[in-house]
Amino acid sequence: MKHPLEGILVIELGTVLTAPLAGMMLADLGARVIKVEHPNGGDPFRRHAGKLYSPHFASYNRNKESIQLDLQTEAGKTDLQLLLARADVLLENYRPGVMARLGLTQAALDEINPRLVWCSITGFGAEGPYRDRPCYDAVALGLSGLASLMLDPAQPGMNGPTISDNVTGMYAAYGILGALMGREKSGKGARVEVSMLEASIAFSPEGFAQYTRLGAAPGPQTRVAISQSHAFACADERLVTVHLSSVEKFWQAFVAVIERPDLLDDARFASPELRTRNYAALNGEVAATFRTRTRDEWCARLQGSDVPFAPVNTIPEVMEDPQVRQAGTFYQTAHPEHGPLTAIHRPLTIDGARGPTTRPAPVLGEHDAAIRAEFGLG
Structure with missing residues (x-):
């Protein structure tokens, strides 16, 4: 049970954060994740710091393989179908309608592989007035009410890490694991749908419970006042x-x-x-x-x-914290092209093991030849 998803094949059509995080979580549990990328630059997250291997991309794509496929061509679509025919999971975060334009409807996927678990991540869901709008972290934070619990109306300003993106990726991985377990009983695949809006709402249920039970909408200090959480500046400004x-x-x-x-x-x-x-x-x-x-x-x-x-540790202080060092949270690895890398272990152990041997995020198309040969692609 150290690597419970060993033998599971995931095909990831993911970009930026939500789907790549879900894919990485599955890879950390032992799944084989093949990331399908466009030949013209691949995942846009690669380009945030140049050289198609940004720190942002590297931090969300460890333990994956990369193949380049142009899904606008018939050859690319055919190659993708060959991959899906042998896959256990299809993971994507396209806008609604994109998969249908690629010819990958539910009926088509059922014909290709009836045991396939298809996880679709969208901003707002497959239906509704916001269906076709673009969605990013700040959008989901605002619409879900999460931002109202964090921002000071007198001095509004977005701060902190990506919350809606990460939470959505986690819920997607959770849904995929449930569908895989269900497949063991039914023998059939399933459709998992996750929206950033609903995932963000679900991440903070207590605010809605307070409003519906007590009649008062909570604000930025409601929870911290109840829990008596405080942050104080000291003489040295820390x-x-x-x-x-x-x-x-x-x-x-x-x-x-x-x-x-x-x-x-x-x-x-x-x-x-x-x-x-x-x-x-x-x-x-x-x-x-x-x-x-x-x-x-x-x-x-x-x-x-x-x-x-x-x-309140800074990022450098976290890495030197004695508890963190004792836990072995960070580890050193290296990429043959990009040199030494510092990475974070998955935040759990199974039977005392951290997980499968960790590989750094792939360069664009790093596994083209090997995957094409294995799966008989054109």
């Missing part, structure tokens, strides 16, 4: 986060560490409910205290207090 939750012992230990016993006598903060209601006031009271010491000093004081806390 940041510390604490998460006090509703457990009273965390609050009392925190007050002791920061040497503010007066907060225990402040009627505004006398219970978890009051601390939630007066979140902004509490944050302001404590922020001034954190400005009196450096981040390292505060971390030393918080260490061992049983207060849930962490320094």
